Amino acid sequence: xxxxxxxxxxxxxxxxxxxxxxxxxxxxxxxxxxxxxxxxxxxxxxxxxxxxxxxxxxxxxxxxxxxxxxxxxxxxxxxxxxxxxxxxxxxxxxxxxxxxxxxxxxxxxxxxxxxxxxxxxxxxxxxxxxxxxxxxxxxxxxxxxxxxxxxxxxxxxxxxxxxxxxxxxxxxxxxxxxxxxxxxxxxxxxxxxxxxxxxxxxxxxxxxxxxxxxxxxxxxxxxxxxxxxxxxxxxxxxxxxxxxxxxxxxxxxxxxxxxxxxxxxxxxxxxxxxxxxxxxxxxxxxxxxxxxxxxxxxxxxxxxxxxxxxxxxxxxxxxxxxxxxxxxxxxxxxxxxxxxxxxxxxxxxxxxxxxxxxxxxxxxxxxxxxxxxxxxxxxxxxxxxxxxxxxxxxxxxxxxxxxxxxxxxxxxxxxxxxxxxxxxxxxxxxxxxxxxxxxxxxxxxxxxxxxxxxxxxxxxxxxxxxxxxxxxxxxxxxxxxxxxx
Amino acid sequence: xxxxxxxxxxxxxxxxxxxxxxxxxxxxxxxxxxxxxxxxxxxxxxxxxxxxxxxxxxxxxxxxxxxxxxxxxxxxxxxxxxxxxxxxxxxxxxxxxxxxxxxxxxxxxxxxxxxxxxxxxxxxxxxxxxxxxxxxxxxxxxxxxxxxxxxxxxxxxxxxxxxxxxxxxxxxxxxxxxxxxxxxxxxxxxxxxxxxxxxxxxxxxxxxxxxxxxxxxxxxxxxxxxxxxxxxxxxxxxxxxxxxxxxxxxxxxxxxxxxxxxxxxxxxxxxxxxxxxxxxxxxxxxxxxxxxxxxxxxxxxxxxxxxxxxxxxxxxxxxxxxxxxxxxxxxxxxxxxxxxxxxxxxxxxxxxxxxxxxxxxxxxxxxxxxxxxxxxxxxxxxxxxxxxxxxxxxxxxxxxxxxxxxxxxxxxxxxxxxxxxxxxxxxxxxxxxxxxxxxxxxxxxxxxxxxxxxxxxxxxxxxxxxxxxxxxxxxxxxxxxxxxx
Numbered sequence: 001x002x003x004x005x006x007x008x009x010x011x012x013x014x015x016x017x018x019x020x021x022x023x024x025x026x027x028x029x030x031x032x033x034x035x036x037x038x039x040x041x042x043x044x045x046x047x048x049x050x051x052x053x054x055x056x057x058x059x060x061x062x063x064x065x066x067x068x069x070x071x072x073x074x075x076x077x078x079x080x081x082x083x084x085x086x087x088x089x090x091x092x093x094x095x096x097x098x099x100x101x102x103x104x105x106x107x108x109x110x111x112x113x114x115x116x117x118x119x120x121x122x123x124x125x126x127x128x129x130x131x132x133x134x135x136x137x138x139x140x141x142x143x144x145x146x147x148x149x150x151x152x153x154x155x156x157x158x159x160x161x162x163x164x165x166x167x168x169x170x171x172x173x174x175x176x177x178x179x180x181x182x183x184x185x186x187x188x189x190x191x192x193x194x195x196x197x198x199x200x201x202x203x204x205x206x207x208x209x210x211x212x213x214x215x216x217x218x219x220x221x222x223x224x225x226x227x228x229x230x231x232x233x234x235x236x237x238x239x240x241x242x243x244x245x246x247x248x249x250x251x252x253x254x255x256x257x258x259x260x261x262x263x264x265x266x267x268x269x270x271x272x273x274x275x276x277x278x279x280x281x282x283x284x285x286x287x288x289x290x291x292x293x294x295x296x297x298x299x300x301x302x303x304x305x306x307x308x309x310x311x312x313x314x315x316x317x318x319x320x321x322x323x324x325x326x327x328x329x330x331x332x333x334x335x336x337x338x339x340x341x342x343x344x345x346x347x348x349x350x351x352x353x354x355x356x357x358x359x360x361x362x363x364x365x366x367x368x369x370x371x372x373x374x375x376x377x378x379x380x381x382x383x384x385x386x387x388x389x390x391x392x393x394x395x396x397x398x399x400x401x402x403x404x405x406x407x408x409x410x411x412x413x414x415x416x417x418x419x420x421x422x423x424x425x426x427x428x429x430x431x432x433x434x435x436x437x438x439x440x441x442x443x444x445x446x447x448x449x450x451x452x453x454x455x456x457x458x459x460x461x462x463x464x465x466x467x468x469x470x471x472x473x474x475x476x477x478x479x480x481x482x483x484x485x
Numbered sequence: 486x487x488x489x490x491x492x493x494x495x496x497x498x499x500x501x502x503x504x505x506x507x508x509x510x511x512x513x514x515x516x517x518x519x520x521x522x523x524x525x526x527x528x529x530x531x532x533x534x535x536x537x538x539x540x541x542x543x544x545x546x547x548x549x550x551x552x553x554x555x556x557x558x559x560x561x562x563x564x565x566x567x568x569x570x571x572x573x574x575x576x577x578x579x580x581x582x583x584x585x586x587x588x589x590x591x592x593x594x595x596x597x598x599x600x601x602x603x604x605x606x607x608x609x610x611x612x613x614x615x616x617x618x619x620x621x622x623x624x625x626x627x628x629x630x631x632x633x634x635x636x637x638x639x640x641x642x643x644x645x646x647x648x649x650x651x652x653x654x655x656x657x658x659x660x661x662x663x664x665x666x667x668x669x670x671x672x673x674x675x676x677x678x679x680x681x682x683x684x685x686x687x688x689x690x691x692x693x694x695x696x697x698x699x700x701x702x703x704x705x706x707x708x709x710x711x712x713x714x715x716x717x718x719x720x721x722x723x724x725x726x727x728x729x730x731x732x733x734x735x736x737x738x739x740x741x742x743x744x745x746x747x748x749x750x751x752x753x754x755x756x757x758x759x760x761x762x763x764x765x766x767x768x769x770x771x772x773x774x775x776x777x778x779x780x781x782x783x784x785x786x787x788x789x790x791x792x793x794x795x796x797x798x799x800x801x802x803x804x805x806x807x808x809x810x811x812x813x814x815x816x817x818x819x820x821x822x823x824x825x826x827x828x829x830x831x832x833x834x835x836x837x838x839x840x841x842x843x844x845x846x847x848x849x850x851x852x853x854x855x856x857x858x859x860x861x862x863x864x865x866x867x868x869x870x871x872x873x874x875x876x877x878x879x880x881x882x883x884x885x886x887x888x889x890x891x892x893x894x895x896x897x898x899x900x901x902x903x904x905x906x907x908x909x910x911x912x913x914x915x916x917x918x919x920x921x922x923x924x925x926x927x928x929x930x931x932x933x934x935x936x937x938x939x940x941x942x943x944x945x946x947x948x949x950x951x952x953x954x955x956x957x958x959x960x961x962x963x964x965x966x967x968x969x970x
Contacts, residue, residue: 124555124556129556224941225931226935257939258554453735
């Protein structure tokens with residue numbers, strides 16, 4: 001910015017005065033609005049909640065139990081059922097009104113998963129090279145003895161298409177698109193993820209349409225520790241169902257390097273099984289509102305995780321943060337005017353059946369759902385919150401951001417999409433959705449891997465998230481006027 | 486630092502002048518010494534070598550072949566033998582005088598390695614928790630069906646001793662000492678490693694002396710990506726040989742967390758095999774000296790690696806750097822006065838048989854070994870070099886450091902120990918040893934893991950190391966006067 005000081009000294013002074021007056025005017029106007037919407041008692045209680053959250057280890061203790069004592073919580077597993085019972089019991093212990101709402105979920109079980117390069121240029125006699133990979137959730141199996149064929153490496157769907165059936169049929173396709181680490185490091189990790197995950201989601205059927213016998217994807221994530229990232233995908237109706245797995249970034253590089261020198265043949269064995277759908281549950285725990293018990297603010301995370309790690313970041317943290325909201329309000333003897341509903345969603349990872357079922361079965365009461373909050377991007381330091389809400393609602397939330405400023409969490413962002421996968425069906429039905437804006441620069445290093453474990457949680461940052469979500473939920477529950485649709 | 490300016494203004498000025506004169510005097514003296522030891526032609530050739538190295542991808546191409554086309558190179562493996570043949574052929578192609586010197590090496594082969602927690606507090610019905618681990622090199626096997634028993638967690642040898650036989654016998658001991666990541670981040674990674682690796686080395690026999698049936702060590706390294714670090718150890722003569730493995734830091738944390746709540750039982754299966762010792766080789770490639778061919782400067786790295794990764798950092802890089810030294814000298818048409826001997830050592834990782842055998846079989850010529858250089862700490866940006874040498878020799882090396890200053894590599898450090906494992910037997914026999922001072926802050930994140938792969942090498946930094954080592958070797962080979970013992 002360049003300013004011509006010589007020609008505008010006086011003008012600048014006048015403009016500065018105007019600006020100061022204008023800021024003062026806005027500030028006064030805001031104070032009036034704040035006072036109308038947010039009673040002084042509410043502001044005081046929000047501060048009390050925030051402070052209590054920062055000095056509490058409740059969320060961390062809950063998360064440690066979910067991760068360490070129960071373990072991975074893939075939908076349909078015994079651990080997922082145990083986690084449902086645990087969260088329900090804990091919410092009952094706090095005095096909430098708890099019910100389990102039935103959800104039929106997929107029950108996919110990982111088997112053995114091995115791969116070795118059995119032919120490549122320069123190979124030492126009688127050797128193979130191990131390829132580290134993991135089946136994608138929902139993959140069908142290879143023959144028990146595995147399959148052996150050549151690998152074709154492509155960087156994009158366009159490149160695959162340009163090869164055509166002739167060069168792809170009977171082979172394994174490796175989609176080698178890179179997760180953009182620089183994008184992630186600059187705070188756009190979710191964007192980097194969205195760009196790369198297309199190959200995990202649509203790759204298997206795209207390869208199968210050209211006759212490929214299996215599909216591999218370069219792991220969608222930022223780690224360089226020979227760590228494969230699993231995840232969900234869908235088989236398209238018009239393509240054969242072929243086995244699908246994610247190789248580590250290192251193994252993708254290795255295969256690409258060798259394939260540039262000559263034919264590379266891989267022996268691939270994946271033995272997952274898809275069992276009949278299983279009965280599971282969303283855990284719903286209500287802290288009833290004193291004035292408008294029928295009006296609901298959801299605060300939530302998803303209880304299921306992938307099976308490789310223990311789902312500390314994805315999304316035990318979200319569940320623990322939601323649990324802490326209720327625990328803090330109870331412990332401080334506060335009572336919200338509207339109902340705060342803690343939900344531990346089931347089956348976010350491979351079906352979204354919990355979120356879908358809820359929106360369906362609560363269709364008649366959707367109009368009374370004032371807002372839905374979900375935390376599902378780890379537990380890194382939050383700098384504020386994001387809301388998919390209309391302009392009036394966004395304006396009404398401003399004082400919460402102002403209150404959070406002194407905690408370094410004063411950013412409020414109006415987004416264009418649902419603020420969480422589980423709450424996206426509610427969002428589609430018009431319910432405002434909100435989420436903390438977390439530091440997720442390293443989130444996709446661990447997400448969907450065996451390394452998503454408790455040590456990745458910084459207790460103080462988890463508490464910061466619990467503080468933010470508790471303040472957000474409690475404030476919305478006590479606004480003088482309900483948030484608009 | 487506080488200076489009393491008022492009382493020492495004039496004195497300071499005088500002191501400053503004295504200091505400047507003194508610096509000038511030292512500088513003049515150095516120039517004279519440099520001119521005597523380092524002919525202007527030599528200085529010019531050193532600069533020529535450095536510059537050529539920085540613009541060459543030879544070392545990287547060699548390393549890529551070793552890692553990607555050949556793969557892991559554990560002593561006794563077919564890949565290690567292939568690597569011997571490859572390096573020998575490449576050195577012959579460059580016109581060096583190559584011979585293979587026989588070394589008998591251990592031949593240990595990793596088997597399956599699995600573990601699950603089968604009992605712990607809060608366990609969901611019919612579930613176990615997977616523990617990620619890897620056998621330590623040389624470990625004996627468990628029964629084929631595995632063994633199942635309680636885990637005892639200790640943080641130190643003292644704590645183990647305080648438990649005594651009664652609480653240890655029949656159990657698995659987990660040594661849970663932490664690798665100090667802060668120490669590593671501050672540039673003292675090798676020190677952090679030395680402190681923690683004691684438990685890998687001596688843990689199995691310490692546990693066995695108290696009747697333990699297996700020994701686990703928290704992985705000695707800085708990664709937090711569920712990545713186990715293997716490594717060597719020795720069974721003591723006075724203790725039973727029990728299976729030994731390294732668990733990831735995450736799994737060590739998990740076991741410690743659960744063991745603090747109640748008994749933790751582990752099912753452990755390790756099926757490695759120790760085969761008869763195998764014939765292998767040090768690759769020795771001489772670039773004969775023009776004036777003193779009998780005087781030898783060794784430039785080296787070790788060709789064997791662990792079996793989990795492809796040994797890019799440990800120590801393919803060291804071999805590639807040594808190969809590049811010869812390649813550059815040949816390519817530039819230079820001829821050293823003394824012989825530069827490229828050595829690709831065999832069996833550094835689990836026996837050091839290559840280094841030992843060389844010192845033994847070349848005992849008669851040790852007096853003619855002027856210096857031995859080894860690079861075995863990755864390929865990070867070098868800031869200079871370190872030498873285990875006497876005061877006179879150290880002084881003689883100063884001009885090399887001065888020449889390297891403009892490349893950011895002007896540090897010269899006089900050390901108290903041998904500068905590389907393979908060259909330590911030579912060091913013990915009085916040969917000065919040298920090594921580049923590499924950035925190894927993240928080296929132990931990858932060292933001895935499946936993630937020690939080519940992508941961990943920054944090509945430009947590998948070239949910087951090749952430049953430094955080439956300059957160092959060539960300078961020492963051409964000094965007017967041989968380095969003293």
